[in-house]
Amino acid sequence: MAAAPPIESIVLADIALVLLAGTVMVKLGKRLRQPPVVGEITVGLMLGPSVLGLLPGDIPGMLFPGEALPMLSIVAQVGLVLFMFLAGMELDVTLLRGKGRAVSAMAGLSLAVPFALGAGAAALLYGRYGTGDVSHGVFALYLGTAFSITAFPVLARIIRDGGLSRTRVGALAMACAALGDVLAWCLLAVVVAVAQTGGVSRSASVIAWSVAYGLVMFLAVRPLAHRVVTRLSRDGDHGMLTTLVVSGVFLSSCATSWIGIHAIFGAFVFGMVMPRDALPGQLGQVAVSLEKVSALFLPVFFVITGLSVDVGALGWAGLLALLLIVAVAMVGKFAGAALPARLSGMSWREAGAFGTLMNTRGLTEIVILDIGRELGLISDQMFTMMVLMALLTTVVASPLLRALRMWPPAPAAAAGGGLPRPSERGPRDVTDDDTPLERV
Structure with missing residues (x-):
């Protein structure tokens, strides 16, 4: 009998399986007019106990043995921090200029209402x-944060695919999601600090270090990055620029992990401090390269997540809880976004589209849920239900927009007034329609 293959070979075979399955599901998702992240989340669920685990024998355990999981987790972590770096670059805070009061009010309500309902559901x-x-208290804070998330990268993809970028609905959704994401990540950082230190008073040092880290990044690293990127771009030194950017991502992630929040915060903030005016040039080409690397590694993250999702273990009580979670998530986000939009002067159709767009969660929600599972903030069953909620709220966005006749928009709407066209500078400007960032 042949000896068992070395664990390194199993890991390589697992990565190949994930990539092939993900490609098939992403293609199928495109036919169904779904964001690619829906197909990749589905692959993670299919390869875990929720689907393959229903067949005789422990197929998920055979495909992904315990010895392989640490190596796969490292691969997933690389893909995840690169994705969060790119998400930070994508988050264009210039969308908020000149419309801070209106955007702040609507973004605050679209965050506060689902947060309050989520904290209530926690009881x-x-x-x-x-x-x-x-x-x-920590459980309620975490759950409220998880309910209030909007996935900015998925939202941007839906808006661009639907031709909504030049409508006031699309512009307002992008601006509110940008501000909401910043607020939600800050809130999550506080929740993680409190959870890891066991209380608000004992988390003071973590919060203080986090504030100091933020000041250093925006007051020192940001101007330094601008000078370095400008000089290397002028010299055409693409290799050195790539090395420095990747090293900066990893070191920033290491810093936030050492502080006691999470590695992804460091990657996200490092992306935010990158000079946006350099994106159409060499830095944009670096982003394209990192998108390709992230697209290869990130699907492994979904499989690691899927191995912890067991739909069959929920039972009837779990099904009722799942219905509650989905209802609270959708109603909270929709009401918090659509009603203020209607009061601001939008038609019911536009307000409904805005609420639908703000309800998309996708990968951002999965990342936050994985943090909660990793820190023991939620049980395995709660993790399963929240992952399903993230998938469902993302899946329904496209059909609802088509039902509201907002995808594609009417010519009059595209040319209408309201908020001006959002800035579209970023990694997308230097990529074609098939670049890996489109996968999120």
Whole structure:
């Protein structure tokens, strides 16, 4: 009998399997007019206990043995931090200029309403789906944050694919999602700090270090990055620029991990401090290269996530809880976004489209849920239900926009007034329609 293959060979075979399965599902998702992230999340669920685990034998355990998981996790982590860096570059804060008051009010409500409803739902869910090591307060803060998320990269893809970039609905959604993402990540950083230190008072040092880190990044690293990128771009030294950017991503991730929040915060902030005026040039080409690397590694993250999702273990009680979670998530985000939009002067159709766009969660939600699972903030069953909620709220966005006749927009709407066309500078400007960032 042949000896078992070395674990390194199994890891390589696993990565090949994930890439092939992901390619098939992404192509299928495009036919169904779904964002590629929907197909990749589905692959993660299919290869885990929710689908393959229903067949005789422990097929997920055979394909992804325990010894291979640490190596696969490292691959997934590389893809994840590069994705978060690119997401930080994509987050164009110039969208907020000149419209801060209106955007701040609507972004705040689209964040506050689902946060409040999520924290309220936590009171009903904590007894059964909380963990003994986490207080009800931390559980409620975390769940409220998870309910309030909008996936900015998925939202940007839907808006661009639907031709909504030049409508006031699309421009407002991009601006509100940009501000909402910043606020949500800051809130999550506080929740993680509190959870890891066991209380608000003991988390003071972590929060203080986080503030100091942010000041250093925006006051020192940002101007330094601008000078370095400008000089290397002028010299045409693409290789050196790529090396420095990747090293900066990893070192920034290491810094936030050492502080006690999470590695992805460092990658995200490092992306935010990159000079946007350099994106059409050499820095944009670096982004394209990193998109390709992230697109190869990130699907492994979905499989690692999918191995922790077991739909069959929910039972009837879990099904009722899932319905509650989906209802609270969709109603909270829709009401928090659509009603203020209607009061601001939009038609019901436009307000409905705005609420639908703000309800997309996708990969950003999965990342936040993985942090909660990793820190023991939620149980495995709660993790499963929240992943399904993230998938469902993303899947329904495209059909609802088509039902509202907002995809593609009418010519009059595209030429209408309201907020001006958002800036489209960023990695997308130097890529074609098939670049890997389109996968998110």
